[in-house]
Amino acid sequence: MKTEFSLAQLADPDIAEADKILRACVHCGFCTATCPTYVLLGDELDSPRGRIYLIKEMLEKDRPPTAEVVKHIDRCLSCLACMTTCPSGVHYMHLVDQARVRIEKEYSRPLAERALRAVLALVLPRPNLFRASMIMARLARPFAALLPAPEAAAAPGLLRRIKAMLALAPKALPPPGPAGGSVFPAHGERRGRVALLQGCAQQVLAPRINQAAINLLTRHGVEVVLVRDEQCCGALTHHLGQDGDALARARANITVWKKEVEQGGLDAILITASGCGTVIKDYGFMLREDRDYAASAAQISALAKDITEYLSGLELAPSHQKGDVTVAYHSACSLQHGQKITGLPKELLSKNGFVVKDVPESHLCCGSAGTYNILQPDIASRLRDRKIANIATVKPDMIAAGNIGCMVQIAGGTSVPVVHTIELLDWATGGPKPGS
Structure with a gap:
C-alpha cells in the first residue's frame, strides 16, 4: 500500500511504525474471510482491510477521528485472526492499537x-x-x-x-485466592522456579484456575511465586485506548518482576489468561522508546510464557483413570492468533488421557474480547451463539479454554461445564475433578 506521510510525521516513532505496517498491506482481502465482524455484517469497513483504509486516512491526513471511523474501529474485536491469515505479515494489532489511542485522545464520545x-x-x-x-x-x-x-x-x-x-455477573463469588507475596515450594527436588501472574478479573471470578496451576506445578517439582505488588497487566485499558494507564501498569510490573528475577531467579513468568499473555509478550514493543524500561521490558517479554508452553517442557505424570472424557477445545483468539499457540494445549490434553475435539470455525472469536461483550453486546451475543452452536456439534462432556474471558462468555450460553485447560491437566495428574 502506498503511503504519503510527511517527513515531519515520520519523525514520530508511532507514525513510522504505522507507515511500515500500511506499506506491507497488498489489498488482497484474505483477511475478510476470517474476520468475525465481516463474516457477520458483510460490511467492507468492518473488515481489517476496510479498517486499515480508515486508519490510513486518519493518520496520514492527521484528521480527528470521525464518528464513522470510531464506529468501525470500536467494532473490531482485536481477535487478530486477520494476522494469522495475512500472507504479507501485516501487523494489524499495532496499527489498530495506535488508532484506539488516537480516538481516545481526540474523539469526544457521548x-x-x-x-x-x-x-x-x-x-x-x-x-x-x-x-x-x-x-x-x-x-x-x-x-x-x-x-x-x-x-x-x-x-x-x-x-x-x-x-x-x-x-x-456470576450467581456467587468464590473466596479469594492466595495473596501476592505467597511462595509455594516444590514437592521433592526443585526442578524450576516461576512467577505466576495473579491477574485481575480471573482472581475474583475463578481463583481455582491459578490454584490448579500451583497444584500441578509444585507436584512436578516447580516452585511458584505470586509476586508482591504485581498489578493488572494493562490489557484492559490498553484496548480501551488508555495507553498512559496501560504503560504505567507495564512499568510497575516490569519493576517488581525484575526484582524477583534478581533476588530469587525465575525460569519464566507464567500466565493462565491468554489475553494477558499477548500483551505482556508485547511489553518490549510497547516500551521500545522508553530509555529507562526498553531493555527490561524486552527481558520480561522473553520470560513470559503461557502455562501450556511451560508445561510442554515438563514430563507430566497422569495418575487418574477418567474414562473417555470428550473435551471440546476452544482456542482463545489471544492464544491462537496473538501468540501463535495452536496445537500445544490439545496435545497436552490428549497425552494426559482426554478425547479432544476441534470446534468447527475455531478461528472465529467467541465475542468476549476483553470488554467487547459489554461495549458491543449485540455483535458479541451473535458470536457467542455461533460459537456455542459449533461446540454443540462435537457433543463434548466439557469445554476447555485458556482464557477467563472466553470461559465466562461461553458459559453464559451453555450448560456444558466450561473449564480451563490447566484444571483438566491438574485433574489428570492427581488433582480434583473440575467442578467437584
Missing part, C-alpha cells in the same frame, strides 16, 4: 459512553473494586429482566450494555 468506559477502566483492573462490583451486580440481577436484551437493537445503547454486564 457522555453515557464515556462514563461507562471510565467505570470499566477503573473497576476491572482492580480486584477489590471488581469484587465489590460483582456483589452489587448480583443484587441487581433480579432487575435485569426489565432491561432490553443485548441484541435488541432498537433499545437505548446504555441499557443494552448494562443488561450485558449484569448477565456476565
Whole structure:
C-alpha cells in the first residue's frame, strides 16, 4: 500500500511504525474471510482491510477521528485472526492499537459512553473494586429482566450494555485466592522456579484456575511465586485506548518482576489468561522508546510464557483413570492468533488421557474480547451463539479454554461445564475433578 506521510510525521516513532505496517498491506482481502465482524455484517469497513483504509486516512491526513471511523474501529474485536491469515505479515494489532489511542485522545464520545468506559477502566483492573462490583451486580440481577436484551437493537445503547454486564455477573463469588507475596515450594527436588501472574478479573471470578496451576506445578517439582505488588497487566485499558494507564501498569510490573528475577531467579513468568499473555509478550514493543524500561521490558517479554508452553517442557505424570472424557477445545483468539499457540494445549490434553475435539470455525472469536461483550453486546451475543452452536456439534462432556474471558462468555450460553485447560491437566495428574 502506498503511503504519503510527511517527513515531519515520520519523525514520530508511532507514525513510522504505522507507515511500515500500511506499506506491507497488498489489498488482497484474505483477511475478510476470517474476520468475525465481516463474516457477520458483510460490511467492507468492518473488515481489517476496510479498517486499515480508515486508519490510513486518519493518520496520514492527521484528521480527528470521525464518528464513522470510531464506529468501525470500536467494532473490531482485536481477535487478530486477520494476522494469522495475512500472507504479507501485516501487523494489524499495532496499527489498530495506535488508532484506539488516537480516538481516545481526540474523539469526544457521548457522555453515557464515556462514563461507562471510565467505570470499566477503573473497576476491572482492580480486584477489590471488581469484587465489590460483582456483589452489587448480583443484587441487581433480579432487575435485569426489565432491561432490553443485548441484541435488541432498537433499545437505548446504555441499557443494552448494562443488561450485558449484569448477565456476565456470576450467581456467587468464590473466596479469594492466595495473596501476592505467597511462595509455594516444590514437592521433592526443585526442578524450576516461576512467577505466576495473579491477574485481575480471573482472581475474583475463578481463583481455582491459578490454584490448579500451583497444584500441578509444585507436584512436578516447580516452585511458584505470586509476586508482591504485581498489578493488572494493562490489557484492559490498553484496548480501551488508555495507553498512559496501560504503560504505567507495564512499568510497575516490569519493576517488581525484575526484582524477583534478581533476588530469587525465575525460569519464566507464567500466565493462565491468554489475553494477558499477548500483551505482556508485547511489553518490549510497547516500551521500545522508553530509555529507562526498553531493555527490561524486552527481558520480561522473553520470560513470559503461557502455562501450556511451560508445561510442554515438563514430563507430566497422569495418575487418574477418567474414562473417555470428550473435551471440546476452544482456542482463545489471544492464544491462537496473538501468540501463535495452536496445537500445544490439545496435545497436552490428549497425552494426559482426554478425547479432544476441534470446534468447527475455531478461528472465529467467541465475542468476549476483553470488554467487547459489554461495549458491543449485540455483535458479541451473535458470536457467542455461533460459537456455542459449533461446540454443540462435537457433543463434548466439557469445554476447555485458556482464557477467563472466553470461559465466562461461553458459559453464559451453555450448560456444558466450561473449564480451563490447566484444571483438566491438574485433574489428570492427581488433582480434583473440575467442578467437584
